[in-house]
Amino acid sequence: MRILVVDDDKNLCRLMEVYLKKEGYKVVLANEGQGAIDKYYEENPDLIILDIMLPKMDGWDICKAIRKKADIPILMLTAKGEKADKLKGLELGADDYVTKPFDPDELVARVKAILRRSATQSIRGDILTFPNLKINNKKHQVILKGKVLDLAPKEYDLLSFLAKNEKQVFSREQLLNQVWGFDFIGDIRTVDTHIKRLRKKIDEKLDDYKYFHTVWGVGYKFETSKENE
CATH class of the missing domain: 3.40.50.2300 (Response regulator)
Incomplete structure (x- = not known):
């Protein structure tokens, strides 16, 4: 070590x-x-x-x-x-x-x-494994369907945070504080923009599963679900 x-x-x-x-x-x-x-x-x-x-x-x-x-x-x-x-x-x-x-x-x-x-x-936090998706926090690497995925730093941070807290719902304000920091100065809609990019790079590349879910009136959560559910 x-x-x-x-x-x-x-x-x-x-x-x-x-x-x-x-x-x-x-x-x-x-x-x-x-x-x-x-x-x-x-x-x-x-x-x-x-x-x-x-x-x-x-x-x-x-x-x-x-x-x-x-x-x-x-x-x-x-x-x-x-x-x-x-x-x-x-x-x-x-x-x-x-x-x-x-x-x-x-x-x-x-x-x-x-x-x-x-x-x-x-032990659990270093490598998070989901259907067709693996997040290696030790290597700062995301693998989708066997291939390394190219993510911007904040896209990775947002994905990693949500995946570590699977099924937990977060407001946009909470995600800004956790991922961008309390001293972030910018539009709260930056969360929506990053979720949209992650959906395009991950959910839209998968046939059977989706991970990013909008909880109307609250915010977002990461949860494994089949496309037809």
Whole structure:
């Protein structure tokens, strides 16, 4: 498994790298914010060890940026022992929190524990399978009738979110918040536009099934149904 370590202390990065590699992990290092985000997209890590105090972009901002795109496990590092920092990290979606200085063996143990929990929780979430349709969230890939489907990023995000919440009805406002984010500035009809595109790319290519359903007066849901039902 691959771990992205983000800390501006290069000596500490190398120390963590040594201990993690001893346990068989592949380690990728970054020393500042934008570099960390670039490495995340390039390397597709299984877990991120993220320092809070970083130059230019701090760990909070990196955590928020990555959390908008993926549910990857994040272990926060900080030199502060304040309860408020721990709570803030957990509120932003961090999975655990370690205060510097720390025992490297304890860090490795926490990494193992987080990855075990993550593996258990994501067995169903990584690959979603439906008739003639497979969504691989690990590879960010959709396969329709055996062929990889070309989707725009927000089309994929919308499909993945609805499929993970199969049969649940969402209003347009809820979909905007979940997929585009609370800070999205634009027309609510962008949801309708993306649903229309997904229907054209998926439902209209299938003879026996359809997936995208309008619930009149409410919004949309994803549900497997035969075309003649």
